[in-house]
Amino acid sequence: MTRVQSSLSAAACCLGAVLVGSLIHLSPAGAGEPVVVPVGADGVQHATITLDSYTYTPDYLVVQVGKPVELTLTSVTVITPHNFLLTDPAAGFTIREDVRAGKTLKVRFTPTQPGTFLYYCDKKLLFMASHQEKGMEGRLEVRQPF
Numbered sequence: 001m002t003r004v005q006s007s008l009s010a011a012a013c014c015l016g017a018v019l020v021g022s023l024i025h026l027s028p029a030g031a032g033e034p035v036v037v038p039v040g041a042d043g044v045q046h047a048t049i050t051l052d053s054y055t056y057t058p059d060y061l062v063v064q065v066g067k068p069v070e071l072t073l074t075s076v077t078v079i080t081p082h083n084f085l086l087t088d089p090a091a092g093f094t095i096r097e098d099v100r101a102g103k104t105l106k107v108r109f110t111p112t113q114p115g116t117f118l119y120y121c122d123k124k125l126l127f128m129a130s131h132q133e134k135g136m137e138g139r140l141e142v143r144q145p146f
Helices: 003-025
Strands: 045-052 055-057 060-064 069-075 082-088 093-099 104-109 115-120 137-143
Touching: 045 060, 045 082, 069 082, 069 093, 093 104
Parallel strands: 045 069, 060 137
Antiparallel strands: 045 055, 069 104, 082 093, 082 115, 115 137
16 A cells, blocks of 8 residues: 555544544434433432533433422533523423532422423533533423323
């Protein structure tokens, strides 16, 4: 193989790696397995969501309609602030909470109708993609009692 072919092969490999990395980054929200949130002895559905660099873990929660939900939101980032937006007033929630780096807070609501709802972070720097555009979103599926 000549030096030119070798350079082209290396460039093609690098380009391929960048394209694959981009495809992974653009995976749809809710790509994770659904986490069914149990109802605790207190009648509340308790779940913890970790906020990290442009991700929520878990990114797909399943809860029951008509039963209170308490989410513990924990940011594990060192510098980057995030937020948690889950808004659908007709479904029983209007949540917009800032979660500073390294902090934890709790939100509580009672979903009033079944459906699938998006939660996301809309933080962004000027002229940059929002955290949601970078993949920081998830799904809340509200079902009839199981």
